[in-house]
Amino acid sequence: MQQDLPRPTRRLGGVAIQIAILLVIGVLAYGAIVNVTQNLARAHIASGFGFWNNTAGFDISQTLIAYSASTSTFGRAFWVGLLNTLLVAAIGIVLATLLGFIVGVARLSRNWLLARLAGGYVELVRNVPLLLQLLFWYNAVLKSLPLLRGSMTFPGGAILNNRGLFLPRPEFGPYFTAVLIALLAGIVAAIGLHHFARRRRERTGEEIPIAGPAMALIVGLPLLVFMLAGSPLTFSVPQMGRFNVSGGIEILPEFAALVVALSVYTASFIAEVVRAGILSVSGGQTEAAQALGLRSRVTLRLVIFPQAMRVIIPPLTSQYLNLIKNSSLAVAIGYPDLVQVFAGTVLNITGQAVEVIALTMAVYLVISLFTSLLMNLYARTTAIVER
Amino acid sequence: MSAIGDQGYLRALPAEPLSPPPARSGMFGWLRVNLFSSPANVALTLLCLLFIALVVLPLVRFFLIDAVWSGTDRDACLASAAQPHPGACWAFVRVWFSYFIYGFYPLGERWRVDLFFLALAFGVVWLSWLSAPRRAIGAVYFFVVLPVLSFVLLHGAPPIGLKIVSTSLWGGVLVTIVVATIGIVVSLPLGILLALGRRSELPVVKLVAVGFIEFVRGVPVITVLFMASVMLPLFVPERLAPDKLVRALIGVALFASAYMAEVVRGGLAAIPRGQYEAARALGLTYWPMMGLVVLPQALRVTLPNIVNTFIGLFKDTTLVFVVGIFDFLRTIEAARADPAWAAPNIAVTGYVFAALFYFACCYGMSRYARSVETRLARAGRQ
Numbered sequence: 001m002q003q004d005l006p007r008p009t010r011r012l013g014g015v016a017i018q019i020a021i022l023l024v025i026g027v028l029a030y031g032a033i034v035n036v037t038q039n040l041a042r043a044h045i046a047s048g049f050g051f052w053n054n055t056a057g058f059d060i061s062q063t064l065i066a067y068s069a070s071t072s073t074f075g076r077a078f079w080v081g082l083l084n085t086l087l088v089a090a091i092g093i094v095l096a097t098l099l100g101f102i103v104g105v106a107r108l109s110r111n112w113l114l115a116r117l118a119g120g121y122v123e124l125v126r127n128v129p130l131l132l133q134l135l136f137w138y139n140a141v142l143k144s145l146p147l148l149r150g151s152m153t154f155p156g157g158a159i160l161n162n163r164g165l166f167l168p169r170p171e172f173g174p175y176f177t178a179v180l181i182a183l184l185a186g187i188v189a190a191i192g193l194h195h196f197a198r199r200r201r202e203r204t205g206e207e208i209p210i211a212g213p214a215m216a217l218i219v220g221l222p223l224l225v226f227m228l229a230g231s232p233l234t235f236s237v238p239q240m241g242r243f244n245v246s247g248g249i250e251i252l253p254e255f256a257a258l259v260v261a262l263s264v265y266t267a268s269f270i271a272e273v274v275r276a277g278i279l280s281v282s283g284g285q286t287e288a289a290q291a292l293g294l295r296s297r298v299t300l301r302l303v304i305f306p307q308a309m310r311v312i313i314p315p316l317t318s319q320y321l322n323l324i325k326n327s328s329l330a331v332a333i334g335y336p337d338l339v340q341v342f343a344g345t346v347l348n349i350t351g352q353a354v355e356v357i358a359l360t361m362a363v364y365l366v367i368s369l370f371t372s373l374l375m376n377l378y379a380r381t382t383a384i385v386e387r
Numbered sequence: 388m389s390a391i392g393d394q395g396y397l398r399a400l401p402a403e404p405l406s407p408p409p410a411r412s413g414m415f416g417w418l419r420v421n422l423f424s425s426p427a428n429v430a431l432t433l434l435c436l437l438f439i440a441l442v443v444l445p446l447v448r449f450f451l452i453d454a455v456w457s458g459t460d461r462d463a464c465l466a467s468a469a470q471p472h473p474g475a476c477w478a479f480v481r482v483w484f485s486y487f488i489y490g491f492y493p494l495g496e497r498w499r500v501d502l503f504f505l506a507l508a509f510g511v512v513w514l515s516w517l518s519a520p521r522r523a524i525g526a527v528y529f530f531v532v533l534p535v536l537s538f539v540l541l542h543g544a545p546p547i548g549l550k551i552v553s554t555s556l557w558g559g560v561l562v563t564i565v566v567a568t569i570g571i572v573v574s575l576p577l578g579i580l581l582a583l584g585r586r587s588e589l590p591v592v593k594l595v596a597v598g599f600i601e602f603v604r605g606v607p608v609i610t611v612l613f614m615a616s617v618m619l620p621l622f623v624p625e626r627l628a629p630d631k632l633v634r635a636l637i638g639v640a641l642f643a644s645a646y647m648a649e650v651v652r653g654g655l656a657a658i659p660r661g662q663y664e665a666a667r668a669l670g671l672t673y674w675p676m677m678g679l680v681v682l683p684q685a686l687r688v689t690l691p692n693i694v695n696t697f698i699g700l701f702k703d704t705t706l707v708f709v710v711g712i713f714d715f716l717r718t719i720e721a722a723r724a725d726p727a728w729a730a731p732n733i734a735v736t737g738y739v740f741a742a743l744f745y746f747a748c749c750y751g752m753s754r755y756a757r758s759v760e761t762r763l764a765r766a767g768r769q
Contacts, residue, residue: 018591025595032622039621111428112421113435127749128742129702131709132716136742139723140734328607332709343613353617361606361614368605 036354045351052078058345060336062252074346081341082363088258088337089324095263096323097316100270105300107275118271125268131329133265138257138333145253148245157237157248165251166238173232182225183218190214254335258327266323273319277312278304310382317375321368328364338363449474450739457481464730475736476728483722487740490558490713496550499540500561506536507568515755517762530572541565554632558713560744562632566639566704566714571697573640578647579686583677585652596648603645608706612638616710635707643700650696654689655681688763694756698749705745716741 040047052075059069064083067076106118125133143162146152151161159166190213197208226233238248281304289299330337331344338360347356410416422432453474455464464476480487489497510533513525541561543551557565584596603611615638620628629637658681666676686693705716713721719737722728 325607
């Protein structure tokens with residue numbers, strides 16, 4: 001009988017299984033390495049990261065740091081792609097969070113029509129593949145914008161056509177840093193005022209109106225400095241040329257499509273997370289708040305949300321990570337993100353599949369781990385304090 | 388009695404009856420409670436109505452009322468004197484419909500694809516209908532018989548008279564369904580093994596399982612597919628380099644297993660310790676304990692999550708598009724590029740048709756998951 005075996009025998013079985021697994025992995029890895037070396041040698045492909053400092057020789061349509069096809073290296077192209085990924089992910093996360101919270105709260109609205117519209121949005125968007133939505137925004141919506149000749153122009157100088165959105169570019173004068181310092185000082189002072197007011201309210205029960213003074217500090221102070229410094233801000237307005245638009249900030253249609261698709265898609269998941277979080281706060285909390293005389297909006301802000309956030313944060317984090325990983329779909333529409341530039345173009349030019357794919361995956365792993373770390377820190381600050 | 392009226396603090400006349408509270412039942416009562424209960428609510432309702440009038444109604448008009456339903460080329464869908472604002476071009480979908488389903492699969496052999504769809508539907512109904520008879524045999528059919536049968540049917544077997552059809556001719560819904568089916572058939576057993584490995588007491592087993600799961604879940608699905616399609620051929624001798632579709636299938640199976648493993652782990656965690664201890668007390672060793680006591684319960688409670696993961700997998704099958712496989716979405720893209728159908732409304736029509744297909748599949752599955760969930764909740768209360 002099996003259960004009568006003395007313990008060492010059972011442990012021996014475990015050790016045997018583990019050794020077998022190690023052996024199988026070892027043999028597979030060895031075979032893979034041998035084959036890779038042979039295949040690479042046959043195709044005359046170098047190995048190692050020697051290509052990192054070679055001249056790239058290809059253009060990238062959106063670069064946040066200086067880059068040129070003729071002088072920049074593959075390493076530089078890697079950083080350009082990584083920054084583009086981070087840009088899209090950061091903007092996508094902000095928009096998806098806003099939209100997701102609005103829709104999530106709207107789904108619980110007592111207004112039947114609003115709740116149904118929000119529910120319809122969530123069901124529709126969640127059940128259609130992201131890639132399909134991305135292609136829809138890019139090929140069906142943005143590509144059907146007017147051509148260069150029929151560009152739409154907006155008051156303030158923005159131009160919109162199927163090559164992108166062109167916005168006026170701010171040009172900062174010599175004393176502009178003073179304005180920024182004033183803004184920073186205003187914010188710090190407003191926070192201080194808020195703390196002072198709260199301390200006083202807790203001590204004496206007196207309510208000091210701080211909205212007006214805080215506004216004056218945050219908006220008024222920088223504005224004053226701006227005037228004193230002689231308005232050190234001008235805009236370079238994009239100009240319509242015969243074949244192109246010159247000047248201004250160019251927002252690529254690929255970028256816009258990716259941001260819209262990622263935020264619309266992720267928002268539908270965030271809405272569900274938010275809804276579940278709010279429903280997890282027991283009804284007694286709302287009733288208690290109402291019994292204390294809090295109005296419904298104050299109840300939501302001071303009673304429901306702080307408790308719901310604890311439930312919302314962990315799944316919200318995984319939605320953020322999904323958004324970052326999904327931004328790699330950029331490759332389907334040609335937005336120059338890390339995967340498109342590095343695992344696409346650089347891989348095709350150098351042929352060094354192992355190094356390029358491994359590095360790309362490592363970047364996403366690091367981003368994933370870093371984001372989880374940040375969110376865990378936040379979750380710790382919002383955890384229930386047991387007394 | 389007249390003195391009462393003179394007291395000053397008493398009424399001279401009986402109080403007027405209060406008007407009844409606003410009706411809460413009936414159509415008007417329902418409207419008042421749900422749409423017009425307060426000024427803010429009225430404003431919200433009006434905003435929603437405005438949204439419906441400005442967005443939803445024009446969409447209905449575009450896709451149904453102004454739509455073009457028949458025609459043989461782009462001329463039917465271009466703006467003309469007869470139809471100044473043509474809507475969606477459903478004629479395009481009608482003409483390309485069989486391409487969307489079968490890809491370039493040879494015309495004479497398409498009955499094999501139909502038979503495959505039937506065999507698959509049979510297995511799916513058998514497994515998903517919770518009170519179907521002999522579901523254990525159904526599982527064997529789905530995870531063992533069906534893959535072999537499908538391979539013989541779709542790829543071909545010359546000895547029994549089925550011509551070989553190269554995978555480069557496969558396309559459309561056929562490929563989407565094949566990728567999704569392989570995904571679930573491979574990922575469920577592999578996912579269970581990985582989940583067990585993750586909870587194992589053997590350090591090497593645990594390390595391998597955790598490493599694999601966390602690695603695959605930490606990187607984008609696209610990079611896993613890229614790895615399968617560009618790195619895999621390097622890992623094997625040149626003459627063994629697998630077919631393009633097979634490489635994509637390996638990639639899909641890899642990431643699906645990692646995601647499935649986490650779902651199964653959740654189910655395992657939901658089983659109380661007492662079950663393990665009772666099984667041990669009965670003298671069961673590891674595999675009988677898992678196979679007879681723990682897994683049947685864990686898989687039952689986690690079935691809704693498995694279906695939800697499968698919905699994600701079904702949507703992610705579109706990503707094989709990026710490594711050059713002709714799945715359903717790719718056939719839409721290919722048909723859209725046909726110059727004979729170059730019209731401004733073709734792209735929208737194609738994408739909306741694809742969206743309808745994916746929506747119908749995914750929404751159906753999520754309704755099923757929800758119904759299983761309520762059934763489990765009912766069973767749990769008893």
